[in-house]
Amino acid sequence: MDALANLALGFGVALTLQNIAYCFIGVFLGTVVGVLPGIGPVTTVAMLLPISFTLSPVSAMIMLAGIYYGAQYGGSTTAILVNIPGEASSVVTTIDGHQMARQGRAGPALGIAAIGSFFAGCAATLLICVAAPPLAAIALEFGPAEYFSLMVCGLIAAVVLARGSVVKAIGMVVLGLLLGLAGTDVNSGIRRFTFGYTGLADGIEFVALSMAIYGIGEIVYNLEQKAAQADVMSRIGRVWPAWEDIRICIPSILRGTVLGSLLGVLPGGGALLAAFGAYTLEKKVAKPPRNFGNGDIRGVAAPESANNAGAQTSFIPMLTLGIPSNPTMAMMIGALMIHGISPGPRVMTERPELFWGLVASMWVGNLMLVILNLPLVGMWVKLLRIPYRMLFPAIIGFCCVGAFTVNSNMFDVLVMAFFAVFGYLCLKLECEPAPLILGFVLGPLMEENMRRALLISRGDPRVFVEEPISLAFLIAAVGLLLVVAAPAIRMKREEVLKE
Amino acid sequence: MTIRAPKDFWSGLMFLAFAAVALLSARGYSLGSAGKMGPGYFPLLLGLVLALIGAILVARSFVIQGERVGRLSVLPLMVVVLGVCLFAFSIETLGLVVALVAVTVVSALASWKDFRLREAALLAAALAAFAVGVFVYGLRLPLPVWPAL
Numbered sequence: 001m002d003a004l005a006n007l008a009l010g011f012g013v014a015l016t017l018q019n020i021a022y023c024f025i026g027v028f029l030g031t032v033v034g035v036l037p038g039i040g041p042v043t044t045v046a047m048l049l050p051i052s053f054t055l056s057p058v059s060a061m062i063m064l065a066g067i068y069y070g071a072q073y074g075g076s077t078t079a080i081l082v083n084i085p086g087e088a089s090s091v092v093t094t095i096d097g098h099q100m101a102r103q104g105r106a107g108p109a110l111g112i113a114a115i116g117s118f119f120a121g122c123a124a125t126l127l128i129c130v131a132a133p134p135l136a137a138i139a140l141e142f143g144p145a146e147y148f149s150l151m152v153c154g155l156i157a158a159v160v161l162a163r164g165s166v167v168k169a170i171g172m173v174v175l176g177l178l179l180g181l182a183g184t185d186v187n188s189g190i191r192r193f194t195f196g197y198t199g200l201a202d203g204i205e206f207v208a209l210s211m212a213i214y215g216i217g218e219i220v221y222n223l224e225q226k227a228a229q230a231d232v233m234s235r236i237g238r239v240w241p242a243w244e245d246i247r248i249c250i251p252s253i254l255r256g257t258v259l260g261s262l263l264g265v266l267p268g269g270g271a272l273l274a275a276f277g278a279y280t281l282e283k284k285v286a287k288p289p290r291n292f293g294n295g296d297i298r299g300v301a302a303p304e305s306a307n308n309a310g311a312q313t314s315f316i317p318m319l320t321l322g323i324p325s326n327p328t329m330a331m332m333i334g335a336l337m338i339h340g341i342s343p344g345p346r347v348m349t350e351r352p353e354l355f356w357g358l359v360a361s362m363w364v365g366n367l368m369l370v371i372l373n374l375p376l377v378g379m380w381v382k383l384l385r386i387p388y389r390m391l392f393p394a395i396i397g398f399c400c401v402g403a404f405t406v407n408s409n410m411f412d413v414l415v416m417a418f419f420a421v422f423g424y425l426c427l428k429l430e431c432e433p434a435p436l437i438l439g440f441v442l443g444p445l446m447e448e449n450m451r452r453a454l455l456i457s458r459g460d461p462r463v464f465v466e467e468p469i470s471l472a473f474l475i476a477a478v479g480l481l482l483v484v485a486a487p488a489i490r491m492k493r494e495e496v497l498k499e
Numbered sequence: 500m501t502i503r504a505p506k507d508f509w510s511g512l513m514f515l516a517f518a519a520v521a522l523l524s525a526r527g528y529s530l531g532s533a534g535k536m537g538p539g540y541f542p543l544l545l546g547l548v549l550a551l552i553g554a555i556l557v558a559r560s561f562v563i564q565g566e567r568v569g570r571l572s573v574l575p576l577m578v579v580v581l582g583v584c585l586f587a588f589s590i591e592t593l594g595l596v597v598a599l600v601a602v603t604v605v606s607a608l609a610s611w612k613d614f615r616l617r618e619a620a621l622l623a624a625a626l627a628a629f630a631v632g633v634f635v636y637g638l639r640l641p642l643p644v645w646p647a648l
Contacts, residue, residue, distance in 0.1 A: 054638050165507070167559075171514045171552040178521050178545045185528075185538040192538060193524055220579055223610050224572045389614070390622055393607040396579060397626050400586040400602050401595070405640050413587035417580045424576055428568055429510045447541040459534025 003129060010356030014364050019062050019357065022055065026063035027365045030070020031372055034077070035380045037084050038222050038388060039395055041071040043215040045331040047398045049207050049338065050405035057339040058354050062361040064335055068328045069121060069311045069362065072271055073369045076113040076304050077380050080106060089271035089307040092279040096292060096299030108241035109300050112249055114373045115241070116305035120257040121366035124312035127261050128319075128359055132348065136320040139345035144452035145463050149473035151446050154267035154323050156477040158438050160484050161266065161273055169435045172426075176436035179204055180443020187451070199411030206334045207406050208416040209440065210327065211399040213433045216416065217423025219392045239374050241297070249301040252282055260306030264313035267325045267438070274310030275303035312362060319355060320345055322445075327437040334441070504565025511556030518550035575609040582606035594643040595635065599627045 013019060033044045045064050052060035075087030080097035093113065100109040142150070159169040182193040183203030194200035241249075259281055260274035282302040283292050292299050314325045315332075322344035324330035336343045341351065348355045373380075403416045426433055457463035465471045502508045521542055531537025582605035590598040603623035608614055634640045 050640070051634075051638055054640070167552060167556055168507070168510050171510065171549060171556070174545050174549045174552065175514065175517055178517070178542065178549065181542055181545075188529070188538040190528055190538045192528060192542065193521070195524070216579060216583065220572060220576045220609065223575050224570075387613075389607065389610050390618065392610075393603045393619065393622060394626055396582060396606045397586075397599050397603045397623075397630075400583055400590075401599065401630055401634065401642075404586075404590055405634070405642065408641055410587045410591055413583060413590070417583040417587065420580060420583065421576060425513065428571060429506050429513065430566075431510050431513075447536075450541065451536045454533050454536060457534075459532055461533065 003133075006352065006356045007129065007360060009352060010358075010360030013058055013353050013357030014062065014360035019059055019361060020364065022059045022063040023066050023361050023365050024368055026066020027070035027073075027368050027372065028066075030067040030072075031074035031369065031380065032383065033067070034071035034074020035086050035383050036074075036386070036391065037078060037082075037086050038219070038391065040087060040214065041068045042327045042331065043211060043218075043395065043399070044071075045328055045335075046207050046211045046214065047402040049331065049335055050402050052335050053338045057336065057341060057351075058357045060335055060339065061332065061354065061358050062365075064332055065315070065358060065362065066365045069308060069365065070369055072304075072308045072311045073114065073117055073373050074380065075307075076117070076300070077110060077373065077377060078384065080109045080113065080300070081381060082384060087271075089275045089311075090304070092275050092303045093300055095279070096294070096296050099293070099295030100297065100300065103295050104237065105295065105297075107237040107239045108245050108297065110377055111239045111241045111374065112245060112297055112301045113304040114370050115246070116249065116253045116256065116301045117308040118366055118370045119253055120260060120305035120309035121312055121369075122363060123257050124261045124264070124309040125359060125362045125366070127313060128316055128362075132316055132320050132355070132359075135316065136345040136348045139321050142345075142469070143467070144449040144456070145467045145470045146473070148446060148449040148453055149464055149470040149477075150321065151323065151442050151449070153473040153477040153480075154317070154325075155435070155438060155442065156480050157267040158325070158435050160480045164430050164432055166481075166484050168429075168431045172431050172433070172436040173439040176439025177443040177446060179209070179436070180440040181447065186444075186448075197411065199409060199415070202407075204419075204440075205403065205406055205412040205415060206330075206440065208403040208412045209419050210331065210437055211403060212416040212419035213423030213426070213437070214327070215395055215399040216420035217427060217433075219395060220420070220424045221427045222388070223392070239377065245297050249298055252286060252298040252302040253305045255281060255285070256302035256305030257309045260309030261313045263306070264310030265316050265325070267317065267323065271307040271311040271314070272326075274306040278302040278306030315358075318343060319347065319358075322347075324438055324441055327434050330437050330441040500561055502560055504560040504563055505568050507556045507563075507565050508560035509568060511553045511558075511560060514549050514553030514556065518546050518553055521546035521549065578609040579606045582609075591643065592647060594645045594647070595630060596627045596644060597646060599623065599630055603627075 033039045044067050071087050072089060075090035076093050078084055078086030079090040079093040080101050083094050083098040085091040085094055097109045155173050159166055159173055182200055184191050184201055191201055256278040259278050263274040263277050282298055286298050314329055317323045317325050318329040318332055324333050333343050400413055403413045406412060453463050525539050525542040525546060528539030529537040530539045582602040585605060586598045586602040589601060600623040603626055604619050607619040631644055635642050635644055
């Protein structure tokens, strides 16, 4: 069978000594940043992007991907033991997870989180194997009009699923698109929005922009929050849950995995939404509904399975369509472009070793994560004793080195300083930065596809609604917007996203 | 007229400002036509949409109730930005070690209440040693290490 041959190829790539090493570095770093509150996978991937071009593209992708799904494992440790989410996607895990820790059941909570994550990670990776090739085959048939509408639909979905005001989120998307246009226009050779700075001739450096917002802007924002009382539960006890605990969690893990996998594929989805969705669902359907909020182990199993499943499946749109569903995936696209590979449906056929190697490495990585997280959990707890006052200057330092090394240009560091101020203001004004980052990556692509579509139709904008697939995407986009505008659903959305 | 939703109001103004910059600088780029989009076509379109969104936010902020913008911590922000700028201006001439020590110590001052000079200096030294070891010797990134004399 084709799939088996492909997987064999993938494992052949993933199981070379070098790639196992990079996979380990990725999941190890991912666990570290997952455990540490205040630094997330986006910043970490951005800091490592400049390094990644010293590696082969496959090794680079394997390492960077490991950071993202590794962070989902690490995030739960902090959530359970300290009642602070190490990652945004483990916010809901704090609810029941920390209660369990208070009741002296920290061990089983950590255990079920790791087991659920491992199962979900493996299942979701399988889904990537099955779903990605046909999806890429369909996408190969897309013309510019379809691509343009797909991007519109993706961006709107990202907006709808973002937290906070939809109008502001649309504003952030449009601003991101505009920022993405800065630099030399490929068609006319004219420099746009460079304001006379030669440093901007190649556009705003993506690494600098994302580190400014997710690294530096967020640090300043964190500094003004009151230092949370670190209530570290250091007594962990036996990590392996009792059979009774596992049995009761099996349906929750399955539900979490399915829901998480589906929500992960959506633009704007990924790990965060998956965890929220799974916890809400679990509270509704789990029987008996006993004591959610008071240390129900299913309240840990479901969201932790879901966020890991979501983290894995969010690779599907990136790998098959070249469209990022969240800022980390935008980073991965950036990494591919550094290597001169334009992400899209062609990657799978032209660089099969890249695609299948990455997929196979996810299994390897998930296995490593279980080993890293269960027996070694004590080590991660020690990490939590590092005070933030020592952590944040180090993050800023690494961001500076990262921004400089991309092009060996000090101008990029200044760009980062500028957008750090902007990023901080956005956080204060509750303008979500994720849509901006997605818009930034898609800006030039959207312009190019619009230009081509209109060139073919000789300027007739009806081309976007006359092609059936394109029309379907646009209808979906409008539908999503209408759904959010409807008051009843808006309430529901706020309820789900806030919780 | 009172502003009821300050966060929306200021977000709207921010979008309007960006839109104004975009529209003003896009004037110089040729527009082309729909069938042959020039470099100014898409920016103009986006600028107009952004202006519209900004205007909606500002107008809406007089009607709906919303949260106040919290206190801006201007000083910590400026300290961190200063640290980053110091790095930018020193990396090419003074090298990685000096630049990294500068940005680490200065930005540590952003939370001056628990700033400890010894600790910050040690952290900076450790960071510089790590960066030189990993980036310069390990990964062979082209970074100047010491001041170019």
